[in-house]
Amino acid sequence: MxxxxxxxxxxxxxxxxxxxxxxxxxxxxxxxxxxxxxxxxxxxxxxxxxxxxxxxxxxxxxxxxxxxxxxxxxxxxxxxxxxxxxxxxxxxxxxxxxxxxxxxxxxxxxxxxxxxEQTLSGEVETLCPPDVAVCKDCLNELFNPNDRRYLYPFINCINCGPRFTILEKLPYDRVNTSMKTFKMCRDCDKEYSEPSDRRFKAEPNACSRCGPTARLYHDGRLIRVENPISEAAKLINRGFIVAVKGYGGFHLACDATSRSTVTELRRRKRRGNKPFAIMVKSVEEAERIVELNSSEKEWLTHYSAPIILARKKEPNPVVEEVAPNMRYLGVFLPYTPIHHILMRSVEPPAIVLTSGNVSEEPIIFRDKEAFEKFKDMADYILTYNRRIVNFADD
Ligand SMILES: [Zn+2]
Ligand SMILES: [Zn+2]
CATH class of the missing domain: 3.90.870.50 (DHBP synthase)
Structure with a gap:
């Protein structure tokens, strides 16, 4: 400095x-x-x-x-x-x-x-803020049945949420992000304008009344269900491969404890023998799957949501096909509210979550492209109506 x-x-x-x-x-x-x-x-x-x-x-x-x-x-x-x-x-x-x-x-x-005060425009030299995994305060609200954002998958605050992936240009203000098409409701606007509120000037601030919504598709057709995310979880439980839109692009998700499903994912992705990383429900579940020391456990819950490479435990609920002939497994925790809701509803302790792309191509992040390219790769697509501006293979 x-x-x-x-x-x-x-x-x-x-x-x-x-x-x-x-x-x-x-x-x-x-x-x-x-x-x-x-x-x-x-x-x-x-x-x-x-x-x-x-x-x-x-x-x-x-x-x-x-x-x-x-x-x-x-x-x-x-x-x-x-x-x-x-x-x-x-x-x-x-x-x-x-x-x-x-x-x-x-x-x-x-x-x-x-x-x-209002933003001054001028020469832009500021660095772009990174996306941040959903924070503890928001998580508490997300799973509190009495909170107005109960199970709302786009919950965020000044300490967490998407940043870089929704940003069209600096300075970082709502009008310069893909949140600009969502007009805040009275309650959200009140939080956004109140200096003592933890959503004061939280640019992607939203709720189920005014913000983005999740949607589930099959064969290009919208499936009308009350909770598309828990519906997607049920499909994963039944052995389907579901494309899930995260902060920076689509991932392919499936049950990591099912030999046939993981083998099928490998075939569709033309992935060869390269290992997949898995998303686990919690640190406790991760400890049942891999050996973790205390600093690795800390890293797992870090806001940057890194993938931790750790030694597999034997026997293991995760099938060998996830990382064939490897002694190590890449594990990470849910980091967006969508992933948290999804992981609450899936039965297996871990799911494969791998970049939604073909072989070495970049991750798919536009809905239109997803509908085309996932035709033969994903059985269902779980997406939402907020545009990803910058893709990131997060
Ligand atoms: Zn937060
Ligand atoms: Zn609202």
Whole structure:
């Protein structure tokens, strides 16, 4: 992290102003700074984070996403301003990556209150935020029958959800994503506009009333069911191969404990003997399938949802055909709400989840292409009506 003009903010602003005060007037010490933060700072809850610190320190000013990261102006008591800057230099929201931090002193402008303002457009230099696995708070809501987002597969907040894969251009604002076609309902808009809410400025914010919906297809025809995801799970239980649209593209899913199904998937994908990775229901289930040490267990639940290569246990519920002649298996946990709902409803402890593509071709991510190319590969297609802008083989 480089700090530009670090010395400027050590200057005691109050004293500078005092020169111009009338002799009997109590000097009002006000300092003001303009701060620019760049890196992965959009779509990771950076503006709400700044807002909270500014509010705690009773500073005035604003924060906004610019084409060049996040721009902040604060003014208030000099000591509070310095504390604000110090905190921004050492603290950050969990998903943010700060690459550069610059700060200059400016003339106070008399801001009242602290606001999250509209985005400035300009030259775009900010890095694109990555997609993040659904967080614990959202998961709790997802499986809480009393929550208004109970089993809603597109639940997200400032700490989780799709970012890169729905982004058309920076800055990262809803109008620049494939969420722009979904108008937030009153409840969602209230969360999005309330600074104390964990969905404050969460750009893909949505619910079942206003957001994207999941759909299940067979032979290009829509199957009308109440819950397409649990229906897809039932099909997997019955030995079908189902294409599932994730954050960044389609995957092919099937029962990892069925010899005939996995063999059939191999044949359709023309996969040869290359191993498949498996999605497991939970860390506990993973431990029944592979040997895991404590750091591997931690990595399994990491928000980047990595695939962990670990030694197979014997005997194993997962059939040998998943990774023939291999002592290791690639395992990972559900990371999108769709995957979580799916895994709750499938019977086997693990499913094969492999890129939806033919041989070495890139992953399929457009619905139209999926309908064509999966004709002979997937028995059913589980998709949704939000466009993937950038594909990612996640
Ligand atoms: Zn979340
Ligand atoms: Zn809504």
């Amino acid at each position: 480089s700090v530009v003009s670090e010395k400027t903010y050590l200057y005691p602003v109050g004293k500078m102003l005092r020169k111009h005060q009338m002799p009997n007037q109590k000097p009002e010490e006000v300092a003001a700074y303009r701060i620019n933060v760049n890196g992965i700072v959009q779509g990771v809850g950076y503006r709400p984070f700044v807002y909270h610190i500014a509010k705690t320190l009773r500073l005035n000013g604003f924060v906004l996403n610019s084409g060049n990261g996040v721009l902040i102006e604060v003014e208030g008591r000099p000591g509070d301003c310095l504390q604000f800057i110090e905190r921004l230099k050492v603290e950050k929201p969990p998903r943010a990556v700060v690459k550069t931090f610059s700060c200059v002193q400016i003339t106070p402008r008399g801001h009242r209150g602290f606001r999250v």
